[in-house]
Amino acid sequence: MDIKAPRGTYDILPDQAHKWHYVEKCAHKTAALYGYREIRTPVFEQTELFVRGIGEYTDIVKKEMYVFKDKKGRSMTLRPEGTATVVRACLEHNLAQSSLTKLYYIGPFMRYERPQAGRYRQFHQFGFEALGSRLPSLDAEIIQATFDFFISLGLKDLQVEINSLGCRECRPAYKEALVTFFNGKAEELCSECNNRLTQNPLRILDCKSKNCREISHVAPSIFGYLCGECKSHFTKLQEYLESVKLPFSINPLIVRGLDYYTKTVFEIISNELGSQDALCGGGRYDQLAEEIGGKSIPAVGVAIGLERSISILEKRGIVIPTDADLDVYLVALGDESDLVVHSLQKDLRDSGFRVERDYIGKGLKNQMKDAHRSNAKLAAIVGADELKSKSVTLKDMKTGEQKMHPVKSVIEIVKKRLEGGSWS
Ligand code: AMP
Numbered sequence: 001m002d003i004k005a006p007r008g009t010y011d012i013l014p015d016q017a018h019k020w021h022y023v024e025k026c027a028h029k030t031a032a033l034y035g036y037r038e039i040r041t042p043v044f045e046q047t048e049l050f051v052r053g054i055g056e057y058t059d060i061v062k063k064e065m066y067v068f069k070d071k072k073g074r075s076m077t078l079r080p081e082g083t084a085t086v087v088r089a090c091l092e093h094n095l096a097q098s099s100l101t102k103l104y105y106i107g108p109f110m111r112y113e114r115p116q117a118g119r120y121r122q123f124h125q126f127g128f129e130a131l132g133s134r135l136p137s138l139d140a141e142i143i144q145a146t147f148d149f150f151i152s153l154g155l156k157d158l159q160v161e162i163n164s165l166g167c168r169e170c171r172p173a174y175k176e177a178l179v180t181f182f183n184g185k186a187e188e189l190c191s192e193c194n195n196r197l198t199q200n201p202l203r204i205l206d207c208k209s210k211n212c213r214e215i216s217h218v219a220p221s222i223f224g225y226l227c228g229e230c231k232s233h234f235t236k237l238q239e240y241l242e243s244v245k246l247p248f249s250i251n252p253l254i255v256r257g258l259d260y261y262t263k264t265v266f267e268i269i270s271n272e273l274g275s276q277d278a279l280c281g282g283g284r285y286d287q288l289a290e291e292i293g294g295k296s297i298p299a300v301g302v303a304i305g306l307e308r309s310i311s312i313l314e315k316r317g318i319v320i321p322t323d324a325d326l327d328v329y330l331v332a333l334g335d336e337s338d339l340v341v342h343s344l345q346k347d348l349r350d351s352g353f354r355v356e357r358d359y360i361g362k363g364l365k366n367q368m369k370d371a372h373r374s375n376a377k378l379a380a381i382v383g384a385d386e387l388k389s390k391s392v393t394l395k396d397m398k399t400g401e402q403k404m405h406p407v408k409s410v411i412e413i414v415k416k417r418l419e420g421g422s423w424s
Helices: 014-034 047-054 059-064 083-092 136-153 171-183 191-199 201-206 210-217 228-243 306-315 335-350 364-373 384-388 407-418
Strands: 044-046 067-069 075-078 101-110 122-131 159-164 262-269 278-284 299-305 328-332 355-357 378-382 391-396 402-406
Touching: 014 101, 014 122, 014 136, 014 306, 044 047, 044 083, 047 059, 047 075, 047 083, 083 101, 083 122, 083 299, 122 136, 122 306, 136 159, 136 228, 136 262, 136 278, 136 299, 136 306, 159 228, 171 191, 171 201, 191 201, 201 210, 228 262, 278 306, 299 306, 328 335, 328 364, 335 355, 335 378, 335 384, 335 407, 378 384, 378 407, 384 391, 391 407, 402 407
Parallel strands: 328 355, 328 378
Antiparallel strands: 044 075, 067 075, 101 122, 122 299, 159 262, 262 278, 278 299, 378 391, 391 402
8 A cells, every 4th residue: 555654653553552541641640640730722723823932933933834724725733832822722711810820731743854763743742831920939840740740650860951041131142142152153063053043043052963062062151141030030940949859950051942931941851862862841931922912921831752751661661551451251152142242241341341252253262262362361151051051151261260150140250250359
């Protein structure tokens, strides 16, 4: 067949699905623990939302968005990230009125990027967004919640890196200093960074090319330019993190790829992920709501990459629990037994047991093979003898032990047996 999944996308096949169930379950659990409520937004939005929200000179807006015209000629974009969409929804539904609004989302996002290990054109993010406070204690909570999500997955020893990007008041002077510095090195910078020099000089700091990295390491640091408020915000954030013994380091080269960040930015990284080493990225975005045409709402958030989270679980050999095995496989011998098995299946399911039966008309041997293959704990067999005595034979698939029981008591006995009890 010539038709394939689009480049940079992939199918989650049934033998991988349990990994997604696992990370999603941990995500919902961590969000509940921290008091974040779920929000689901459309997978496409008006293009203007992202151009205004993310910034027209960012890589995402310039090169990576899937933009299309709808039938009425309106420009729409498949969502490349979650924060702008969540803020749009909050403004539209007046969610962030006076008190703090804590939300989370899980879902697919689309960016036209060059596919490579850890980088896809459709990927999944789990994100927290907290709107309505300027205080650094909230930045600390978001970092802590993200860290705890990774702990709940079983991931320890991850590096938390924080930085400050300043604000509207102090960042322009820093940008100017960077432009002056990098202008003197323009010939040594890659061609992409030469473009960034005029459009988005901060992004030069996180260019992956070796030359640019070496130059960035001796570039002026933001910490010489932060205004009093930004400086104190960053100091307090560190105090909060230290007070709960959350290990972190300061990395002045974290700038993030989205223009909306102010003050705090952070990433959690793992060296095991190669060049795409960031498991998540987040920070404060006090001006985003205004940028997209709403009132001013200070806010902070994070987006966690789920593909990379799963990839590191695999790399570290962490056993991801599989979805529960079957409780009972029902085996029928003949048409009359088939009817008994069919209604027994319904009764067992009504009682909450995971049950399967044959639907292709296989013989006893092959039905028993399927019972083994499905990892069922018990097989329930109905043949001629059982029909005659209105009974069912229950077989323990591990020990091979088996016994006939009246149909009426089967559910009670299955329950007892699965709880580790005896047949009688
Ligand atoms: P961002 O939305 O760019 O701040 O990214 C946040 C996190 O999402 C990253 O740290 C990655 O874990 C993940 N991520 C971003 N882009 C991709 C992508 N193209 N493929 C897979 N994961 C991604």
